[in-house]
Each structure stands twice: as structure tokens, then as C-alpha cells.
Amino acid sequence: MVLEKRSVTVVGLGLMGGSFGMALKANRACREVIGVARRPETVTVAQELGAVDRATTELGIVAEADVVVLATPVRSIVELVPSVGGLVRPGCLVMDLGSTKAAIGRAMDALPKHVQAIGGHPMCGKETSGLAAAESALYRGKVFVLTPLDRTHRKALALAHELVDAIGARPVVLTPERHDRLVAATSHLSYLMACGLVQAAEALAQGDQMLWELAASGFRDTSRLAGSDVTMMMDTLLTNREAILEALGICTAELDRLAEMVREADEYRLRRTLGGARERRRSVFP
């Protein structure tokens, strides 16, 4: 239990960073939570909401930190890593909450030897982004992937575990590559399918606004992720292109197969395929 004596700085006070600060503070998990935001208004709001003990727009504040948590979109994290590495004290742990891990892992590998580093990705979120949507319970009971690097000391991994426990999440340790391949097939593919569905419905409507009147809870849920923050998702997609292209290819092939069964009115194959998908879905989400 070393976390309680530590000062944690969260860089990026949106939904994920704001909720992280709130969860640490709600559980009195560390000595203090300092926030860094790009915009002065966010600094003010974060303090008002109690997401942090204090906040600033100056990245230099990380020099005071024992732990730095980078909570911005992935490509911004990749840019922040070397800057933060040049500012922190020896032994400081740099962690992140980015949606892909391999690109960030490569940036972390180039950090000075006296800096500790580990990747992190909490498997949760909301389609509403921004600090206003933050809540201390966001991480509670959710899987939090940790991606240690070869350079990650076991004490740094233990501290990361403590951080995950402190916000109520469930740690799972993976390599960055395995993480990226698996989330391509779950979250990234889900997001692109939601966007594809909305685009297709728009094209098929041919201006008939009644289509949106008929869009019931099924369409609402299937398309929910299309409302995600675009900048965050752009960074996610563009730092995991290979795995995403493989996932999209497999998925359109599955849709083509379903189309063939519908075209041929192949009841036997159709029932077996749809029944298989139903069983699998129900085994994952009973």
C-alpha cells in the first residue's frame, strides 16, 4: 500500500481523466490528485466538480508527481510521453488510459531509464464525452487492461495494480499487441459498424424522414457508438489500422455470407448461423 502517500497527476480532464480523479478522491486513495487541462475553463470546472485537488494548464506540474496518468486521445498521448519524460522526477510512474497500446508502448520504450512506464486501458466509457459526463463510479467493476513493457519494474506494475484497485476496476495484464488485436474485434469494429449502419440508413432513406421515426430501440442500441467522440476514435483507428482492417474484412465477409443465405432463402444455414450468434451473445452477456 504505497499509493496513499503518492501524488497523482492526471493529464487530460475529459470523461476518462475526470472520472479517474473523482474515483481516486472518492476512495481517498492517494495523497493528492493534480489535474492538467489544455483550457483554463476546464481547470476551473475540474476544481468545482472536485475531480482534482488542484489543476493547472501547465504541463510542468508533472515534476511534482509520483504518478502521471495520461488521459487524452491516443496520438496526443504518443506526443505527450517524451515531453512528460523530460519533466518528471526519477522513479515517477507514467501510465496512460489510451484506447490502443502498441503505439503508446513504443513511445514509452524511448523514455529515459529513470522513468517507469506502463500502458493502461479501462474497458468502459460513455458516448457522451467531456468532463461534464465524468463520474467517480465509471470504472467500478470494469476490466482495466494493464500492458507492462519489458522495461516495467515489478514495483511499477504493483503500483499500477494499486491504482486500478483504488478506482474499483478489475486489472487484466496483456501484451500491447494482444490487447490491440482483441479490442479491434470488439470495440473498434463495433464503432465502425455503428457508423456504417447510420450511413447506410441515411443512404437508404433517400430523404424519407419517416425512416428515423421508425428507428426503434434496436437501431438505437446498434448505432449508439456512432455518437462517440470523433477525435478520440480517429486516434484509436489510426493507431491500430492493421488489426482493424483484418476485423472489418472478416466482418464484411460474414455479412456477405448472411446476404447469400437470405438471397437463396437457405433456411437451414440461416437458422444455424443466427442461432449460433444468439448462443454466443447469450453466453457472453447472460
Added chain:
Amino acid sequence: MVLEKRSVTVVGLGLMGGSFGMALKANRACREVIGVARRPETVTVAQELGAVDRATTELGIVAEADVVVLATPVRSIVELVPSVGGLVRPGCLVMDLGSTKAAIGRAMDALPKHVQAIGGHPMCGKETSGLAAAESALYRGKVFVLTPLDRTHRKALALAHELVDAIGARPVVLTPERHDRLVAATSHLSYLMACGLVQAAEALAQGDQMLWELAASGFRDTSRLAGSDVTMMMDTLLTNREAILEALGICTAELDRLAEMVREADEYRLRRTLGGARERRRSVFP
């Protein structure tokens, strides 16, 4: 207000039929609600739950009805229509709750002249099927499509409106063909994408069970419809093949376009497309 003096028979006591009976009874909207189910156990449970005033396994009971509501999967409705038509009293209104309307409309067109008929499709449901999931509030505030035929008398349309009002839904009048084209682009496409997503994730996992551990709320919602009742969906798909094939074709083309943008890291087009989908989604579900 003629409904309150009428006897309504609901054929098929699953989620939709059971909820329909419950809603009529909760609002004391008609003289009595009689249920018809295939299995004796369903008859017992429907009476215990108060979904109907009385129930039977005998279809012949429709001879007593002023209104018959067919609440089974689409192809079963298509088979039931002529049987029911041969049993009901002159002036009886035959309505249905089926997910596609053109095939049912053709069956209704062949009914004897003394029978009134109209198609109906409530835009709601649950991924849990069966009477146990039924609830009187299922239809409240939801769009309920009515598809009158050329033969539908204006008094029959008025009575159908009363039924829709009585269960708390919002009536929308469409032709069967327009209905089928629009729901192909919303519900049927959503369902097939959910199934395709689950199948693709299974294929991409290559046996790595960790994939399902990482499946968070995004995957859960995008795949939700894959848990739908397979028999109901088979009937839906196989009675709307042309529109569904068009929708699937447009959708896989959209996914191919997204793949191309990711492959080429075309930030401008990708941001514009994802941003467009986000705006559209947020305008439909604010």
C-alpha cells in the same frame, strides 16, 4: 369510442401478444380479452399473469371475437390469416403485429369480403422473448405502424387507431411496401449487423477467450439484437428479402469505404464521414 364494447382475441401469447393483452386490460379498453396459445402451459400462465381474461388452445374461439390480433411470427401469421378468415363473424377486424407487412397484406387481400383487415407493426420489443417478459407498458409512447389495405373500411381503420391509442402507442399510417423498405434499413439491418459482429468477433478471437472479457458496453449494445428470437427473425428476413439484400449491399459498401479510409489513413475523409454519422445519430437520438 366503440372499442370498449368489443371482445378482442389475441392469437399468440408471447412477448408482443401477452403485452398487448396486458395493456388492453390495464386500461380497461375493451369488454374482454381472450387469448389463444399453442401450448396448454401458455394458456395457464397467461391467465395467471392476467394477460387475458380467459385463454384456450382452440383457434375456433375467434368466432366470438369483434377484433382478432395475430401476434405470432410473420410466416405463421400468413398461414393463420385464411384459417381465421374462415372462422370469424362478418364485420370482424383482423389485425396483426408482424414485423413485415407486404406478405401479410397479400394474405389479407384474399380474405372473404365480410372480414375487415389491417396490418400493424409496433416499433418496440425486447431481446428477451416469451410471455414471461411481457409487460403492459411495452407499447407506451412507441410508434405503431398501421398498414391499411385498399379493402380496409374507414371504420376498421378508426377501430385500429383506437386499439393503438388504448395501449398507449403512437399510430403512423404507411403502405406495406414503404414500411418494409424502411424497417429493412433500420431493424432488419441492425439485427444482421449484430449477428455479423458476433460471428466476426468469434472468428477473430481464434479461441482466445480473453476477447469476451474485453467486450465492454460498446460491444454489448452493438451486438444486443443478436440475442433476438431466431424463429421470429427468420420469418422477418425471409418475407423481406429484396429490401434486406439492398440494405446489406449498401451497408457493406459503406464498411468497405471506411476500410479504404483507414487503409490510406485518409484523415480528412475519415473525420468527415465519422463526424457525419455522429451528427446524424445525435439528431435522431438527442
